[in-house]
Each structure stands twice: as C-alpha cells, then as structure tokens.
Amino acid sequence: MTIARPLSPTPRSTLTRKKNRAVLDREVLYEVLDAGLVCHLGLLLDGSPVVLPTGYGRDGDTLYLHGSTGAGNLREAAKGAGVCVTVTLLDGIVYARSLNNHSMNYRCAVVHGRARAVTGEDEKWHGLRVVSDHLSPGSWEHARAVNPKEFASVTVLALDLAEASVKVRAGNAGDEPEDVAHGTAWAGVLPVHTVFGTPEPAPYVPGETPVPAHVADRAGKPVDAPRE
Amino acid sequence: MTIARPLSPTPRSTLTRKKNRAVLDREVLYEVLDAGLVCHLGLLLDGSPVVLPTGYGRDGDTLYLHGSTGAGNLREAAKGAGVCVTVTLLDGIVYARSLNNHSMNYRCAVVHGRARAVTGEDEKWHGLRVVSDHLSPGSWEHARAVNPKEFASVTVLALDLAEASVKVRAGNAGDEPEDVAHGTAWAGVLPVHTVFGTPEPAPYVPGETPVPAHVADRAGKPVDAPRE
Numbered sequence: 001m002t003i004a005r006p007l008s009p010t011p012r013s014t015l016t017r018k019k020n021r022a023v024l025d026r027e028v029l030y031e032v033l034d035a036g037l038v039c040h041l042g043l044l045l046d047g048s049p050v051v052l053p054t055g056y057g058r059d060g061d062t063l064y065l066h067g068s069t070g071a072g073n074l075r076e077a078a079k080g081a082g083v084c085v086t087v088t089l090l091d092g093i094v095y096a097r098s099l100n101n102h103s104m105n106y107r108c109a110v111v112h113g114r115a116r117a118v119t120g121e122d123e124k125w126h127g128l129r130v131v132s133d134h135l136s137p138g139s140w141e142h143a144r145a146v147n148p149k150e151f152a153s154v155t156v157l158a159l160d161l162a163e164a165s166v167k168v169r170a171g172n173a174g175d176e177p178e179d180v181a182h183g184t185a186w187a188g189v190l191p192v193h194t195v196f197g198t199p200e201p202a203p204y205v206p207g208e209t210p211v212p213a214h215v216a217d218r219a220g221k222p223v224d225a226p227r228e
Numbered sequence: 229m230t231i232a233r234p235l236s237p238t239p240r241s242t243l244t245r246k247k248n249r250a251v252l253d254r255e256v257l258y259e260v261l262d263a264g265l266v267c268h269l270g271l272l273l274d275g276s277p278v279v280l281p282t283g284y285g286r287d288g289d290t291l292y293l294h295g296s297t298g299a300g301n302l303r304e305a306a307k308g309a310g311v312c313v314t315v316t317l318l319d320g321i322v323y324a325r326s327l328n329n330h331s332m333n334y335r336c337a338v339v340h341g342r343a344r345a346v347t348g349e350d351e352k353w354h355g356l357r358v359v360s361d362h363l364s365p366g367s368w369e370h371a372r373a374v375n376p377k378e379f380a381s382v383t384v385l386a387l388d389l390a391e392a393s394v395k396v397r398a399g400n401a402g403d404e405p406e407d408v409a410h411g412t413a414w415a416g417v418l419p420v421h422t423v424f425g426t427p428e429p430a431p432y433v434p435g436e437t438p439v440p441a442h443v444a445d446r447a448g449k450p451v452d453a454p455r456e
Contacts, residue, residue, distance in 0.1 A: 037321075048312065084277040086281070097372055099373060147328075186433060
C-alpha cells in the first residue's frame with residue numbers, strides 16, 4: 001500500500017492555461033489512470049515525435065506499460081528516452097450559446113518522465129500482472145499462463161508518477177454574461193458514455209461454454225467503472 | 229472535393245510490427261479520422277515530449293486543429309515543430325485462451341508532419357468551421373457566431389495528411405493452435421461502445437426550450453457514427 005502524496009508540479013507539469021481545471025490531488029490522478037484503458041505514449045523516435053496507444057496498469061506510484069520487444073517506441077523508451085504518457089477520458093460535448101464557449105468535458109492525466117525497462121524477473125512478472133489486471137481483470141487467473149518464450153518476447157516498462165498533471169472539465173456549459181442574459185441558442189452537455197457490450201465468444205469456444213463471470217460481469221457497465 | 233490518394237508510407241509511417249494490421253487505403257484513414265472526436269497531439273516542447281488531447285476536424289487531405297493562442301503546445305506546433313497526431317478508437321477487449329494473446333480491437337490513425345499556422349482570414353474561418361462541424365455538427369448555424377475578439381484568441385493549425393498510417397485490429401480472438409485444440413479457457417471479444425447520452429440543458433436555458441435536432445438526434449447514437 002502506497003501512501004498518497006500530493007502532486008508536485010514541475011514547470012512542464014504545471015498548467016499554464018485554464019488553471020481552474022488543474023487538479024492537484026493525487027487521488028484524482030489515480031482515479032483517471034485507473035478509469036482509462038489505453039494511454040497514449042509519446043516520445044522522440046529518430047528525431048520525430050511518435051504517439052501510439054499502449055496498454056498500461058498502475059500499482060501505487062508506478063505506471064507499468066507493456067508491449068512487444070519488437071515495438072520501436074518501447075525499445076526507445078526502454079533506453080531511457082523522455083516520455084509523456086497521457087490518458088484521456090472524454091465525458092461529453094459542451095454546447096454553449098456562443099460557438100467560442102463550446103467545449104468538451106474530459107478527464108486527462110499527463111505523466112512526464114523517463115521509463116525504466118523492467119528486467120528483474122519478479123518485477124517483470126508483477127508488471128505484466130498489473131497491466132493484465134487493469135485491462136482484463138480475472139484473466140490472470142482464468143487464462144493459460146505466459147510461458148517462458150512469451151515472457152521473453154514482452155517488454156515491460158515502469159514509469160514513476162512523480163511528475164504528473166491532471167486536468168478536468170466537468171459540469172454544464174458556461175457562457176458570456178450577455179449570452180446568458182440575452183442569448184436564445186440552446187446550451188447544455190451531451191454526455192459521452194463508454195460502455196462494454198455483449199461478449200462475443202470466439203468460434204473455437206464450444207457453444208455450451210458459459211461466459212466466465214470476470215467477463216460477463218463487465219457487460220453493459222461503464223468502461224471507467226472501478227475494477228473489481 | 230479532394231480525390232483520394234493512396235497512403236504513401238515513409239519510413240516513420242511504415243509499420244514495423246503486426247504488418248497484417250496495417251491498412252494502406254486512404255479511405256480507411258479518412259474513416260478513422262472522421263469517426264474520432266479528439267486526437268492526441270504530440271511534439272517536443274522545451275526538450276520534452278508532450279502529448280495532449282486536442283479538437284480537430286478534416287477537410288479532404290487537411291487536418292485542422294484549433295485551440296487557444298495561449299496553449300504552449302499549439303504555439304510550438306505553429307512554429308513548424310514536427311508533430312504526431314494520433315486518433316485512437318477502442319472497439320473491444322480481446323480475451324484469448326492464453327494471456328499472451330489477449331489484445332484489443334482498435335482503429336488507430338497516426339499522422340506525421342509539420343503543421344502550418346493558418347493566418348489567412350478566410351482559411352482560418354474555414355478551419356474553425358471544419359473543427360466545429362466535426363465536434364458539434366449544426367452548432368455553426370445554431371449558436372452565436374465567433375466575434376472578432378474571439379477569432380483573434382484562437383489558433384488554427386493545418387496539417388497535411390501526406391504521411392500517415394492506419395492500424396486496425398478487428399475480429400475475434402486468435403490463439404496458438406495448441407490452445408485452440410486443447411485449451412479450456414473462454415476466449416472472445418468484449419466490445420466497447422462509445423455512445424452519446426441524454427442532453428442536459430444548462431441551468432440558464434428556459435425549461436420549455438426544446439433540445440434542437442442537431443443535438444437531440446445524436447442522443448443514444450454511437451460517437452463514431454457518420455456525421456450528418
């Protein structure tokens with residue numbers, strides 16, 4: 001159990017705009033990271049910025065990322081390149097009376113730092129499990145375990161959550177006073193919900209096989225619901 | 229009307245892994261970009277990679293991004309810094325019989341290049357409209373127009389879709405032949421659906437005001453449904 005520490009912004013993790021949307025509470029950082037499914041990992045590769053979606057999971061103040069040893073961006077990150085990991089949850093479209101005050105409701109966590117390639121066997125197993133439990137809780141116990149060859153083909157990275165920022169826009173539309181007073185256009189929020197649908201068994205799964213609870217229980221639930 | 233050209237991959241837009249997931253059809257690039265709502269814009273800012281969610285819209289082979297003139301990342305992009313713009317749509321969690329073959333269904337478009345600050349008044353208006361029509365179709369006609377002060381406070385960037393890649397994973401789980409033959413674990417896809425919810429009027433909108441069709445018609449529909 002990690003004791004939560006407040007966010008300690010450095011210049012690059014200090015918001016320069018819409019500071020009212022900055023959140024300085026580490027618990028909110030955890031909530032956003034735990035509610036997302038994929039992050040966007042950005043780094044410089046051969047001199048160009050590259051941003052790719054990546055699976056991740058959090059354990060305390062460590063974010064684990066994983067992927068194939070063949071992935072160029074993970075290889076570069078494993079060498080200690082500076083990275084930015086961003087998790088964005090879109091919660092709604094904000095319609096204001098003025099076009100200029102149209103906006104989006106969202107929760108966004110941004111983590112800066114240098115990742116560490118996890119090479120110790122125990123921590124690598126742990127990191128894999130953290131990512132697996134994040135994306136598909138229950139699979140670690142249910143599915144066929146990772147074998148040594150598969151284990152060797154996976155890269156696990158660890159990124160400390162020391163330097164992070166969280167930005168949240170929630171609530172309804174905001175308009176200029178004159179638009180509130182005299183405007184006639186509709187204003188409001190059109191929520192965006194991301195939910196799990198109905199499980200679709202693979203063709204090689206016998207028809208009488210029940211969908212296991214760790215999958216079936218997610219059906220119809222919001223993706224950002226707390227994991228079991 | 230722009231005539232579609234096939235994707236012309238350069239080294240940085242050529243997939244090095246899972247090449248079977250690469251899509252070389254420009255129409256698919258358009259579909260993914262048109263289906264998303266926010267992109268992730270990555271660039272180097274003060275020596276560090278920064279990845280932030282950003283609104284965008286597409287017109288032919290031009291991607292328009294917009295934001296406040298105060299946003300540091302847009303200012304940097306406007307100077308001609310190399311950027312990577314990524315749009316990811318998550319379509320499902322793939323449960324395989326083996327942990328190692330767990331995956332995600334997704335559609336992901338990645339655009340590399342250097343953005344151009346749109347300074348000409350006509351094109352800037354056009355870019356704003358393209359972004360507005362992408363995020364909230366109908367608002368351009370319905371809401372109070374952008375005034376000169378607001379117009380001046382917005383940065384519009386244009387990014388050519390010359391160098392892009394698209395990666396798609398769809399369909400059901402795949403497993404090793406021995407797991408297909410002898411495994412007992414459940415395998416399948418748990419779809420992820422992103423849908424618009426019920427419009428929530430702002431408190432300053434009179435109760436009897438009907439929700440206009442351009443908002444009401446989106447309620448309950450998938451976010452990635454084709455725009456009207």
